[in-house]
Amino acid sequence: MIQQNTSVGYDSKVEGEVIVTRADSVINWIRKHSVWPMPMGLACCAIELMAAGGSRFDISRFGMEVMRFSPRQADCMIVAGTVTYKMAEVIRRIYEQMAEPKWVVAMGACASTGGMYRSYATLQGVDRVVPVDVYVSGCPPRPEALLDAMMKLQDKIGRENAVKDLKATNEVLAATPGARVGA
Amino acid sequence: MKATDFTDLVQRFDFLTERESADHLAVNCPADRLLELATALRDELAYDLLLDVTAVDWDAEHPRFTGVYHLYTTERHEYLRIAANCTDDIEPTLPSLSTLYPAANWHERETYDLMGIRYEGHPDLSRILMWDDYPYHPLRKEFPLAGIETPLPADDVAAQTNAKVLPAPMMGGPFVAPTEGPMSQAEPLAKDESWTEKEENQ
């Protein structure tokens, strides 16, 4: 069945070379097809993350292959692995250095809930220090599961109120001394 | 060539006693003679490799803490285990071997971190696994596996996120695999299966 495309109204007879749409749709469309993930590889799950980036699974088919190891160049943190309390601080600081808008994927049982490490040293879920958008189950999740999660994230990005969020962010920034208001 | 046995060692070091062992030669050594023993073992008997430094917590017994060292000779290919009891049960100390074996440096930091044994003469006895301000030594017998509530290492992150170091939900654990029966049924099981995960109050 052909799905109706609700985000773009285009009729070449009526509009010629003009496409009518909403700012939200365009912004979301651009964002969701150029997710720049930052691999936060902390344990065994990172190996599956690497596999997802490799030729066999090929994350770039979905427009999110630009893995960047610097938070300043990334907008999606993939937390892949066991988060210790000692590392929690680092994750939070790296998250804060990422540019808005940003998303977090908790990959695997450990990042989602602490996994099998019910111990004194392990943070019981990375959502205690950073806001998580998508959780991936599995120990470790297969690369397909990660790809599925990333596509879920794309759907989620597609539903955001980009313009409203942008205004809200700018208002927050304007009220923060020393912060520069972006576009 | 005959393997080194206890009689060879006790001839040279009369303060040693033999220690029960299921595998390699093992000796008990008084803590204050440990440095002397290790120096001689390294320089005269070619025990040139320090493989492991660890400790045992005997809980209510006295002496409570025993430091354990594993030495190896790359010349004769023999292992030697040395056990040294800490005289003080409250503030256990042992001499540091880091001047003899560089490998002892991080091993001793780990044992200090997890067991709380102070190594005298260590160049930098700081924690190696847990963060510097952590108040406990987690491998001691009285420390619960789930942990104890403490503040997060970074104050500012803790203030922003309200996150704390909290006891982990044990959910009926620890999970122990049965040692008998077929491997197909050796799935680790919770000791207490009646648990239900309670809602956590943030």
Ligand code: SF4
């Ligand atoms: S969820 Fe499993 S595979 Fe992933 S980091 Fe934890 S233990 Fe490793």
